[in-house]
Amino acid sequence: MLEIKNLSKNFGGFTALSDILLNVEPGERLGLIGPNGSGKTTLINCISGLIQDYQGEVYFNGENLNSLVAHKRARRGISRSFQIPKPFTSMTVRQNLLIPLEYAVRADDLQGISIEEQADKIIDDLDLNEKSNQLTSGLTQIEMRKLELARAMAVKPKVLISDEAMAGLSSSEVDDILKILITLNETTRITIIMIEHIMRAVMSFSERVICLDAGRIIANGTPDEVIKTPAVEKAYLGE
């Protein structure tokens, strides 16, 4: 579904990603781990089109995306949440979803369900019912994270990429987000790529885990296999 071929990205003389080769399957739950600065967000930026001046190729359902800007890639079905949530703070939770929905939903795939009803469905899926008509400026941290995921879902993605949606949350809040993401994956069969530093969360979520270190993939396998890879341990703990 998503094919990344020989992707490299330099910032000046610094190599952030080096020759990344990766296939992601439909409906897969993929974890992306790696120490700070290993290139996780940069990889997502290249896939989603926020960065376009990379070397290599990004294919989605057989189409080469290289020449497409971010909003066109979103239209194809690639959606990502940001590490730092960026909602429209002068709008309510619901209004924040109507904007991407207006953009993403074509008249022919409304299937008799209005944009407003679709917003309410996402609000329900993300467990934001009580905040639906509140301004986002008054949201708590976990509500902000849920809204960030809701906004990504409002693009009607085939692939949802979540960039550290759980950072800074309590253990029970982490469980909340985990449950929401697993339910979304099981009910809609969308592919979810989870970038996460919270090992417990990413290991229980993922069917497959990839570990980046200094811009290279150093492990690719089941959570158990990856966690037991000596290079992964070394990347996290140092020599």
Ligand SMILES: Nc1ncnc2c1ncn2[C@@H]1O[C@H](COP(=O)(O)OP(=O)(O)OP(=O)(O)O)[C@@H](O)[C@H]1O
């Ligand atoms: N716009 C940029 N200009 C220059 N260097 C950058 C830029 N964006 C990222 N980098 C560098 O590229 C490397 C990879 O950064 P990236 O944000 O992808 O890491 P990450 O794995 O997401 O880290 P974290 O876990 O801290 O979020 C880092 O060394 C970072 O400083």
Ligand SMILES: [Mg+2]
């Ligand atoms: Mg990052």
